[in-house]
Amino acid sequence: MEKSPARKRRVKKGDYRMRTHLIHGNYDSDRWDYDHHVIPPISSTTAFRLNSAQRGAQGFIEFGHEELMRKVPIYIYDRLDEPTRGMLEENLAYVEEGETCVTFATGMAAISAALGVLVTSGQSILAHQTLYGCTYSLLSNWYPRYNIGVDFCDLTRVESLQNLIRPETRLIYFETPVNPTMQLIDIGRVARMVADINTERKEADRIVTVVDNTFATPYCQRPIRYGADIVIHSLTKDIGGFGTDMGGAVIAPRKFFNHLVLYRKDFGGVLASRNAWAFLVYGLPTLATRMVNQQKTALKVAEFLESHPKVERVLYPGLESFPQRDLARRQMISYEGKFAPGSILYFVLKVAKTNAEHAVERFVNYIAENAYSITLAVSLGQIKTLIESPNSMTHSALPESDREARGLEPGGVRLSIGLEDWHDIIEDLSAGLNQI
Numbered sequence: 001m002e003k004s005p006a007r008k009r010r011v012k013k014g015d016y017r018m019r020t021h022l023i024h025g026n027y028d029s030d031r032w033d034y035d036h037h038v039i040p041p042i043s044s045t046t047a048f049r050l051n052s053a054q055r056g057a058q059g060f061i062e063f064g065h066e067e068l069m070r071k072v073p074i075y076i077y078d079r080l081d082e083p084t085r086g087m088l089e090e091n092l093a094y095v096e097e098g099e100t101c102v103t104f105a106t107g108m109a110a111i112s113a114a115l116g117v118l119v120t121s122g123q124s125i126l127a128h129q130t131l132y133g134c135t136y137s138l139l140s141n142w143y144p145r146y147n148i149g150v151d152f153c154d155l156t157r158v159e160s161l162q163n164l165i166r167p168e169t170r171l172i173y174f175e176t177p178v179n180p181t182m183q184l185i186d187i188g189r190v191a192r193m194v195a196d197i198n199t200e201r202k203e204a205d206r207i208v209t210v211v212d213n214t215f216a217t218p219y220c221q222r223p224i225r226y227g228a229d230i231v232i233h234s235l236t237k238d239i240g241g242f243g244t245d246m247g248g249a250v251i252a253p254r255k256f257f258n259h260l261v262l263y264r265k266d267f268g269g270v271l272a273s274r275n276a277w278a279f280l281v282y283g284l285p286t287l288a289t290r291m292v293n294q295q296k297t298a299l300k301v302a303e304f305l306e307s308h309p310k311v312e313r314v315l316y317p318g319l320e321s322f323p324q325r326d327l328a329r330r331q332m333i334s335y336e337g338k339f340a341p342g343s344i345l346y347f348v349l350k351v352a353k354t355n356a357e358h359a360v361e362r363f364v365n366y367i368a369e370n371a372y373s374i375t376l377a378v379s380l381g382q383i384k385t386l387i388e389s390p391n392s393m394t395h396s397a398l399p400e401s402d403r404e405a406r407g408l409e410p411g412g413v414r415l416s417i418g419l420e421d422w423h424d425i426i427e428d429l430s431a432g433l434n435q436i
């Protein structure tokens with residue numbers, strides 16, 4: 001088919017800055033000829049018309065082979081591949097500086113697919129001890145049933161890694177910043193240690209480093225640049241940004257692409273094309289603007305909380321007092337090269353330990369009933385400021401006995417900053433803190 005004339009423009013997207021790319025994406029994607037559309041269309045069809053049996057057969061042969069799929073793909077069935085999702089995947093791979101991307105129905109579907117492709121029975125995973133609650137539950141409740149070993153360790157002390165790696169370890173898994181404690185893990189140091197260990201191993205036995213980059217977003221941190229192999233996102237959070245749709249993504253080297261799409265085809269957790277469209281036309285194009293503004297407010301709120309007599313401490317990578325200040329400034333960098341500490345913070349109320357859970361409950365309930373600018377809800381990374389108590393809510397899957405050793409304190413509160421006027425957020429928090 002003849003390409004429309006606009007396609008002949010010779011635009012080199014590499015000459016443009018990432019903020020511009022986030023808005024325009026791949027306007028000349030092979031996934032869909034939309035040269036005459038200002039906004040890429042939603043494709044909504046479960047099956048695709050094939051004009052011959054041979055073409056159908058060819059589509060099945062090519063499916064999942066990244067080198068063949070770089071041509072215009074032969075689409076067959078939504079669960080295999082689909083154009084709106086494909087356009088989103090091209091953009092996500094580009095913004096994370098990775099080779100390929102495969103999207104999924106949710107962040108958890110993305111995590112379970114990445115782990116499902118990388119480890120099998122008899123092998124084992126080494127993970128940081130504090131994780132998103134459902135990731136922790138997946139590793140500790142389900143994987144032992146499949147005879148997949150899981151070791152937890154404190155990756156903020158990277159040295160400890162050496163002693164914990166076993167011959168059957170195939171994967172290192174962590175979030176940075178860690179949900180919800182905001183501790184950072186030095187991606188470069190972990191990657192270098194893993195690379196050293198891998199020099200002694202056969203190709204098939206090599207350890208893969210997987211980073212859940214949901215808290216930072218690609219705007220604030222690109223783990224592949226520091227040596228991580230695979231990046232995971234819950235698109236439900238800041239990449240979606242508006243809190244309307246769920247999704248997940250795995251950004252991975254070419255060599256894993258085939259298994260990831262085959263896994264998705266057979267396990268079935270595909271991202272719906274309508275959700276892909278929302279991330280493509282609302283989420284990514286506004287990511288930089290949202291992050292810049294949410295981050296500014298996060299710093300103001302963090303400074304306010306830090307100076308408040310009812311607050312014990314505040315963990316926000318943008319604060320001068322942040323325990324891993326130097327690492328934060330080295331690792332969390334925007335596309336423009338500026339320090340980008342993100343929009344989420346964690347703080348601990350100054351109350352007696354025995355009374356802490358009760359005080360958090362009172363504070364959070366007051367906010368739920370009286371605050372207009374702050375909403376009590378799980379999830380994060382939306383244009384609305386959200387508050388929650390990790391210890392009793394999102395992280396209750398972690399064992400109670402050593403939650404504190406993992407940085408989760410009974411008096412802890414997680415705050416995800418939105419786009420409201422920062423004066424209002426501070427006034428609502430101030431009124432809440434006066435209640436305890």
Ligand SMILES: *Cc1c(COP(=O)(O)O)cnc(C)c1O
Nearest residue numbers: 106107108132179214234236247
């Ligand atoms: C929310 C979240 C997930 C899971 O994503 P869903 O889209 O809810 O499945 C995984 N990791 C982190 C860090 C998250 O915040």
